[in-house]
Amino acid sequence: MAVGFPVKDDYVTGDVLTAANMNDLSGTLNTLSGAASTVNKNYLINGGFAVAQRGTSFTSGANNDDAYTLDRWYILSDGNDAIDVTQETTTVPTNGEFAIALDVETVNKKFGIATIIENKDVIGLVGNTVTFSFKAKVSATTKLDNVKAAIVAWSGTADTVTSDIISAWGAEGTNPTLIANATYENTPANLSLTTSYASYSITAAVDTASTQNIILFIWSDVTDTTLGDFLYIAESKLELGSIATPFEYAGGTFQGELAACQRYFQKIGGESNMAMATGGATAAGAGNLFVRFPVVFRTAPSFAFGGTLSTDFLILTAGGGSAGAPTALTQGVGGTTSSRIDFSGVSGLTAGYVTGVQCSNTNANLQFSAEL
Numbered sequence: 001m002a003v004g005f006p007v008k009d010d011y012v013t014g015d016v017l018t019a020a021n022m023n024d025l026s027g028t029l030n031t032l033s034g035a036a037s038t039v040n041k042n043y044l045i046n047g048g049f050a051v052a053q054r055g056t057s058f059t060s061g062a063n064n065d066d067a068y069t070l071d072r073w074y075i076l077s078d079g080n081d082a083i084d085v086t087q088e089t090t091t092v093p094t095n096g097e098f099a100i101a102l103d104v105e106t107v108n109k110k111f112g113i114a115t116i117i118e119n120k121d122v123i124g125l126v127g128n129t130v131t132f133s134f135k136a137k138v139s140a141t142t143k144l145d146n147v148k149a150a151i152v153a154w155s156g157t158a159d160t161v162t163s164d165i166i167s168a169w170g171a172e173g174t175n176p177t178l179i180a181n182a183t184y185e186n187t188p189a190n191l192s193l194t195t196s197y198a199s200y201s202i203t204a205a206v207d208t209a210s211t212q213n214i215i216l217f218i219w220s221d222v223t224d225t226t227l228g229d230f231l232y233i234a235e236s237k238l239e240l241g242s243i244a245t246p247f248e249y250a251g252g253t254f255q256g257e258l259a260a261c262q263r264y265f266q267k268i269g270g271e272s273n274m275a276m277a278t279g280g281a282t283a284a285g286a287g288n289l290f291v292r293f294p295v296v297f298r299t300a301p302s303f304a305f306g307g308t309l310s311t312d313f314l315i316l317t318a319g320g321g322s323a324g325a326p327t328a329l330t331q332g333v334g335g336t337t338s339s340r341i342d343f344s345g346v347s348g349l350t351a352g353y354v355t356g357v358q359c360s361n362t363n364a365n366l367q368f369s370a371e372l
Contacts, residue, residue, distance in 0.1 A: 040239040042250045043121055044216060045260045046072040047134075047236035049087060049100045050249075053267045054367075056087040063105070066164040068371060069113070070100055071261040076219065077111040078169045085113075091232055093135045093197040099234035104225045110169045110176070112219025113233070116372040118298060119158040119212050125240065126153075126211045133201035133244035134218070134236035138193045143225045146173060148188040150217045151204045151238075156181035158212035159298075161372050165215060172223040182215070183208045190221070197234070201244040213372065214238070262295035264372070267306070269365035275316075276366050277341060278356040281349035285323075287315070288332060289341040289357055291366065296336050301370040303331035303339065307363035314360050315346045318353035326357070339368065 051071040055062075058069045064080040070087055077083060088101040102111065117125075132151050138144040154161050168177040175188050186204035193200075206214065216238060220231055235247035251257035268291065269276040279289035307313065315323040327345025334340070341357075349355055359365070 038245060039248055040241060040245045042237045042239060042248050043117060043125065043130075044115065044132075044236055044238040045117075045250045045264075046070065046115075046257060047238075048096075048247065048249060048257070049073070049098045049234065049236075050254055051258050051261045052087045053261065053265055058085040060084075060105075068265070068369075071265060072115045073100065073113050074115070074163060074371075075111070076114050076164065076166055076217065078109040079106060082106045082109040082111045088232060088234075091137075091230075093234050096135075096234055099135075099232045102220075102231040102233075104227055104229040107225050107227055108223050109225065110219060110221060110223060112217060114152075114163070114165070114215055114217040116154075116161050116163065117214045117216070117238070118372060122206075122211070122214050125214060125238075126206050128240055129203060129205050129242050130214075130238060130240055131201050131203045131242060131244050132216055132236070132238050133199060133247075135197050135199050135234045136191070136193055136218075137195055137197045137232050139195065139228075139230035139232075140226075141193070141195060143222060144193070144220055144229050144231055146190045146221045147193045147231060148175070148190060148219060148221050149200065149202050150175075150188045151185040151202065151206070152178065152215040152217055153183045153185050153206055153208035153211040154181055154213040154215060155183065155208055155210045156212065159372055161213050161215070163372065165217070173221060175221070176219070188221075193231075197232070199244070203242045259295050262293075263298050264370055266293060266295070266297075266301075266368045267365050268368075269306075269359050270362050272359055272361050275356050275358050276364070278354065279340075281318075281351050281353050281355045283351050284349050285346050286342070286344040287349060287355045289343060289355075291339045291341060291368075293337055293339070293368070297368070297370040298336070299370045300334045300336055301339070301368035303334065303341065304367045304369070305329050306365040306367055307361075309345075312360050312364035314358045315343060315349070316356045316358055317348055318350065318355065321348070323348045323355070325360075329357075334368075336370075341366065
């Protein structure tokens with residue numbers, strides 16, 4: 001006997017499905033009363049601002065226009081040092097854990113944050129309707145009274161996005177002019193934020209021809225601000241369809257979210273007296289170190305180090321002693337799964353013997369970036 005759909009339309013939790021309430025094909029599929037609604041996939045990595053590999057605070061020198069802050073998010077501002085950025089853990093939505101806080105440091109400037117979605121992840125979004133949602137609030141509405149959000153299509157070369165998408169910020173209340181190959185998919189309008197967290201969403205069809213990447217952009221569109229004004233944003237999400245559903249990590253869990261972020265940026269180190277990489281000496285004062293990445297990068301990353309070589313790094317000898325601090329640390333060969341780091345300027349090594357690099361304190365780290 002064929003089994004079809006339940007005809008009964010008033011099931012509640014605990015009811016038993018019986019043959020008497022079944023119909024082969026002409027019935028209707030019903031849901032239990034009070035059952036949880038569907039939660040759509042979040043295409044936005046680190047939309048909850050939980051991952052902060054670069055750090056949790058970005059002030060003068062680290063808060064320039066077009067500078068990355070919390071993982072996957074970067075600043076867009078009318079000039080450098082317009083805002084300080086922090087990972088917020090106190091002023092968060094009810095039952096939330098994190099937010100991003102944008103603190104006005106240079107008055108009367110427009111500012112915001114943006115994130116770029118990789119070409120491989122926009123498949124299924126392009127040509128369809130999508131919804132960008134988030135929670136937000138301001139510290140006062142006297143000045144930060146015009147906050148907007150946009151879904152921006154990039155139609156240039158895939159994954160070769162000009163991240164600073166602003167050509168001209170324009171007058172107060174006027175949407176910024178975008179650069180070539182960047183197109184607003186919605187018409188940005190004032191979201192009328194208040195001093196309490198609330199949910200906001202915008203919906204648009206991603207219909208720009210040859211869209212290769214999608215950029216999500218939230219900004220303050222006013223040019224009359226006060227030092228110390230705050231804009232808080234939390235629980236952001238991009239999903240298919242015209243309805244905003246509850247927030248979830250793109251990676252499913254925090255660990256999954258961290259791994260998703262590490263496709264674009266990885267920082268190794270930052271722990272006192274811990275090894276960051278091992279390798280072999282090529283001479284008494286030089287050698288190669290090898291780093292195996294925990295997550296495959298989207299493309300071969302660039303290399304940088306955090307801290308000061310002379311005070312924060314230590315090269316180890318084969319016996320575990322010190323060969324001193326290196327004077328140079330550069331990437332010799334880099335790939336998506338591993339990297340060779342070359343060092344020089346130490347003494348006491350034996351060519352062919354094992355060596356390594358250690359953090360002298362929490363300042364030292366190795367940084368690899370393949371951001372879009």
